Amino acid sequence: MRASLGRRALAEAAGSAALVAVVVGSGIQATELSRDVGVQLLANSLATVFGLGVLIVLLGPVSAAHFNPVVTLAAWFTGRRAGDGFTTRDLAAYVPAQIAGAIAGAVLADAMFGKPPVRWSTHDRSAGHLLLGEIVATAGLVLLIFGLARVGRTHMAPVAVASYIGAAYWFTSSTAFANPAVTIGRAFTDTFAGIAPASVAPFMAAQAAGAGLGLALVAVVFGRPAPAQPDTSPVHSEPDLAAPTLP
Template sequence: MTTELPDTAPGPAPTVDGAPPAVWRRALAEFLGTGLLVAVVVGSGIAAQRLSADVGLQLLENSLATALGLGVLIVLFAPVSGAHFNPVVSLTDALLGRADRSGLRARTLGVYLLAQAAGGIGGAILANATFDVTTSISTTDRATPATLLAEVVATAGLVMLIAGLTRTQRSIPVIAAAVGAYIGAAYWFTSSTSFANPAVTLGRVFTDTFAGIAPVSAMWFVGAQLVGAIVAGGLVILLFPAAEPRAATASHTR
């Protein structure tokens, strides 16, 4: 008899013998997923800038590629690592799951964060190389009171969406479509163009192109993203207080 694999994220699915995937496999999935996500963001930004003169059209091209690419990456890697690709998603998962032991454990959380950060930097370097662009530190200042507020809003919405869908046992394809759609929309309804991800923010420091962000601005953005994650955590507790169906399976997948 084989074990049926759960079809939800962000928790990784167990293998056919009921054991969770090895930590190194999950770390590799997070590294690749985050790296490819940043490669999509940076690469499509470079392509858009080269192909179109209008800034609005460039943003449209960048946002469509990012939304579609993110959805594909979630479907691909969610069965291995849960497809977090985002430190605030991993942190929130660990904290909200402490009560029922369904969240990432401290050691695994540390591995996820390191893999995501390395993947973000590697993805930017890869995108630069594929477009024959020299890797350099971005000079694009983005931090203003308005963009920092936008990052709080964008991150809170993203984390609440992922946690809410996970706690209500939505399938991986549904989560992938919803998260991709949210990010595509958030490019436009936030003045920051919705970075909403510290690992992606870090990666974008290493490209002085359309998608780049200067180091000082990146620090402020990450701070705003952490605030957004805290806000989302409180809202999730109020709106989705229990995850009974998931707890039975997730407790042994961490």
């Protein structure tokens, strides 16, 4: 049997919490072990790559492992057009779960390292070149995820998505948040991975623009998807990692 919407939303919350705990916690650990910013970023990015890959493998069969409102919105939009069954009800359950989980993950990471559980970040990230970095990072992520779905290689998502985020840490000026829920969660910690609350809305706007660009690139590169065909195969337990077809 496929997972119920409640179980899928719980998986999204847990995955988002774990992801932000990895990002924030590894950032704290890195700054405590080294004063070299390059070493700190390397440690932070490696931990994120490994953590994200594990979370996609573990929770992908339950919720499709979005952990990201941008991915969920894109899946809803493309699924709505293709008629593959990812509904507005799914969208309404996933996005709040992802945001709540991300906030909880930041609070947990701070608590594990003896920091105040909630302290607003003072790390300003409002510069224009950083927003451009977020557009690029998010567009690439959406292109990758939905491109894999188009060519039938969603089984490669754990490695491909984690690897892309690891690379984007380094080749984008913003260090590739590429995720509105993670952006909100990281505003709750005044540590290496934090983002000032005033920078959250511009980052989210850049991510939305990047998502739109990414979907446009998918259409241009891969063409229009084939019309949905009636599914006569037996029900299986693993949803598509990129474009869920869950009821």
